[in-house]
Amino acid sequence: MAGKVHLIGAGPGAADLITVRGMRLLQQADAVLYDALVQPEMLDYCPQAVLIPVGKRCNKASTAQRFINKMLLDAAHKYQRVVRLKGGDPMLFGRAQEELQALAQAGIACEVVPGITAALAASADAGVSLTSRGQARNVLFATARVGEGEAGSDWVRPVLAADTTVLYMGVKQAAEIAAALLAGGMRPDTPLLIVENASLPNAREWAMSLAELPQAAGWELAGPAILLVGEVYRAKQALADGLPLQRLG
Amino acid sequence: MAGKVHLIGAGPGAADLITVRGMRLLQQADAVLYDALVQPEMLDYCPQAVLIPVGKRCNKASTAQRFINKMLLDAAHKYQRVVRLKGGDPMLFGRAQEELQALAQAGIACEVVPGITAALAASADAGVSLTSRGQARNVLFATARVGEGEAGSDWVRPVLAADTTVLYMGVKQAAEIAAALLAGGMRPDTPLLIVENASLPNAREWAMSLAELPQAAGWELAGPAILLVGEVYRAKQALADGLPLQRLG
Incomplete structure (x- = not known):
């Protein structure tokens, strides 16, 4: 049996x-x-x-x-x-x-x-809620699909419609993701976080604007990373603004 | 201190x-x-x-x-x-x-x-993944805001853009939710699940189509319930089709 x-x-x-x-x-x-x-x-x-x-x-x-x-x-x-x-x-x-x-x-x-998904762990580490009264009433969990021909931009529309978005497994394609979101009309100053190895001792976190995201394209990341996008990260991004990209966390 | x-x-x-x-x-x-x-x-x-x-x-x-x-x-x-x-x-x-x-x-x-959010527990109980290759590449977690005047339909647009949606705390307003989603252009045969008391011994689950959702408006629920909407629930809904609404789980 x-x-x-x-x-x-x-x-x-x-x-x-x-x-x-x-x-x-x-x-x-x-x-x-x-x-x-x-x-x-x-x-x-x-x-x-x-x-x-x-x-x-x-x-x-x-x-x-x-x-x-x-x-x-x-x-x-x-x-x-x-x-x-x-x-x-x-x-x-x-x-x-x-x-x-x-x-x-x-x-x-x-x-x-069930298990704790990376977005929840990253939010706990960062101390920023995915949703926030009056500012973010919903959150989208998605994967970016770049370089897949015509279907390659399908992923953008729901991201633009959501208040907060978490993109799983996308940081290697940071340049293409930024280009697609900007082409879709997302503001260049939209704040975002990259969180690598959420919950682990070697976790790292970077805050930046969408316009700065292409700089992350060449990074050698040591583990899985997610990209969190939305106004809820404005305060984190403001702290990092004008500084070279570095770990805040 | x-x-x-x-x-x-x-x-x-x-x-x-x-x-x-x-x-x-x-x-x-x-x-x-x-x-x-x-x-x-x-x-x-x-x-x-x-x-x-x-x-x-x-x-x-x-x-x-x-x-x-x-x-x-x-x-x-x-x-x-x-x-x-x-x-x-x-x-x-x-x-x-x-x-x-x-x-x-x-x-x-x-x-x-972090903690397990209801959507993940309900998905584990139901045995249906929120995302599924080729069928659902993203999932939105949202709350429905009905009866809030002009802003009351803002919540619909991201739902229509997402592949799968989980609405937290909405079942009491089932009729208004169904009306808003249908008015936004969602197909009446869109499958959905209602899951009450996910993970508890008294958990209950109902599968139905969007057109049937208003029937849930009068239900006396014994605990918190969420509403899961999208094509990933098609097989569950097909099992329930034509039957009176009842527990499947």
């Missing part, structure tokens, strides 16, 4: 920002399949488990996803308590749907345990 | 969906100020602490907020380790900015610990 799979959000990185339920399930797991984004310290919760790295980052090709689905099914047939540990939250840019579907088709029971 | 405040997200409700860090800080707290949305079981983590209910739901008036700010400052002057425990995540519709500002102005140190 096949085992049960728990698809668990590991959260933003810090080992103590997983949920209590996630930690307890790790402590009881027979096997744990984990992402490249999962920090090694997180695996200290499950010294008893067989550890299976699936070495995936969020933007890898679908071949990799099919391989992960296969490893997940194999593990569920071999072990009773299987944890699939994913960085962030499984249901937000986590490709969970494909894994859930593969498990359902094979008749394997699966439960999802 | 004033104490330190930790502003902690309690998460969606289930006691084991707080973060490990949040739980540990509760275990060490001298005083805990908690919302009406915080479940009693969550307070089992801190039997040693002075418990101070601040009796607030998300949509109360700003007078209540000023009173909470005052209670928070008083507690920080009286106790060394103060926890302010808020339902969901503090940085998303949590009015955290006002509390952070009050603490900063009084020179009191504060750290924020």
